[in-house]
Amino acid sequence: MTVAPMTCFEVHVTGRLPQGVTEAINTRLGKISTCQMPNSTVLNGSVADQAALRALLDLIWDTGGSVLLVDRFDRAGRGLHHSGYAGGGEGHARLDPSACGGG
Secondary structure (H helix, E strand, C coil): CCCCCCEEEEEEEECCCCHHHHHHHHHHHCCCEEEECCCEEEEEEEECCHHHHHHHHHHHHHCCCCEEEEEEECCCCCEEEEEECCCCCCCCCCCCHHHHCCC
């Protein structure tokens, strides 16, 4: 049996996600790194498949969050798919986890 590799992602959301939302994300999908910026939140981690990524986006949307950008990449950091929302995707560079005090 072959196990499918996890999909790495980074999601940029407008505003700050409430702590309850980030706890729900971690409970349902496993450990996801969250970086609260002054006017946005950046989430990154790994999910099993597209359905799990959609579940993450649904949690954000269900709480009134607005997704600016979804970026999917391989373990080496190479972009596989890049989808900007609301003009947020142009000229995007992946956030360095150290910018949030860790990975």
